[in-house]
Amino acid sequence: MGPRICFISLHAYGYFNQDAEFHGGGAERQIYFLSTALADEYDVHVVVGDFGQPRRERREGVTLHRAYPLHERRSILQPVKHLLILRSAMKRADADVYVHRGFPRIAGFVYALARSLRAKWVFNVANDSNIRQDPKELATPVKYLYRHAIRDSDGLITQTEHQQRELRATYGVDSRVVPNGYHTAPEPLPFADREGFLWVGRLHQSQKRPHLLLDLAEKLPAMSFTIAGPAGDSEYARRVQNRADSLQNVEYLGLVQPEAIHELYRTATAVVNTSAHEGFPNTFLEAWRQGTPVVSLAVDPGRYLKTDESAYAAAGRMEDLVDRCRWLTENEQFWSRVSSQSLSTFRSRFTIEAVTEKYAAALESTVDTFR
Secondary structure, rough: OOOEEEEOOOOOOOOOOOOOOOOOHHHHHHHHHHHHHHHHOOOOEEEEOOOOOOOOEEEEEEEEEOOOOOOOOOOOOOOHHHHHHHHHHHHHHHOEEEEOOOOOOHHHHHHHHHOOOOOEEEOOEEEHHHHHOOOOOHHHHHHHHHHHHHOOOOEEEEEHHHHHHHHHHHHEEEEOOOOOOOOOOOOOOOOOHOOOOOEEEEOOOOOOHHHHHHHHHHHOOOOEEEEOOOOOOOHHHHHHHHHHOOOEEEEEEEOOOOOOOOOHHHHHOOEOHHHHOOOOOOHHHHOOOOOOOOEEEOHHHHHHOOOOOOOOHHHOHHHHHHHHHHHHHOOHHHHHHHHHHHHHHHHOEEEEEEEEEHHHHHHHHHOOOOO
């Protein structure tokens, strides 16, 4: 077996153990897919949060190491304690290379811990916003550490050519492009068996912007819309839920378990994206694997997948989004062309098998002991 790889993904445990009370988002799902696929050939470890599980356990060929509980800060010394626990978990993994995906607040510290363990460090960009030199949410010392972690990395992985260009322009460093991947699905349903539009994500105001989906639903009262995703406890999320409940053509489902949501993708006419920015949305892949078109307000699906017909609302114009949704619903030939091209491109470029091969090659380039 090849060298030892360790992913740091504190929120990923729920994908390995469906009984866990918490599941992460798209970045964690990708870590789950990659780690289990890479485990066929490499010694793969993942450091996860503390959900009451054993300190060390093995699931689906991957060794999991428990770090600290993922709750709000309860004391001024808690961050220091958590760093010590995290280092202990990383030391147990004893990896040749440590990989961290997104989350700039934590990434710099993982870099420092990897260096203290005399190991290689790889950063995987998870969102376009990760490339900013001056993330507003970070304190000045953390910003400095994050910038240094990127420039001193042994390997950088970006999801798209756009991110690769931005990273080079912002930090003057090169990266390898490895897109997100997903498992294939059974043959998709035809147009006649589809109904309604699906929106999936967190009820997050500045990035995901589900209120814009509700604006769309109000403009298309004859069409049905389904919202799936965790609400959280913010005032914004409560307003979105209350407004969704007031609209007869909108159904809010709340958090839907990872395996249960696939039927929603399979039966939807299209998936709607209203995000202000993304990295490489898992929702796009989950749609395309089912032959389900994606119609988007501000994030161009053509950045990841080219089709002859565009379902993109250029420059974030709501009137364009309304037109695209009407066209997808009323024109079966248009829908079929977008569906067919989305599915064929997914199967040729974005299967988990194809992506894992590229990811392994990216890691191999960082560690001398790789085969």
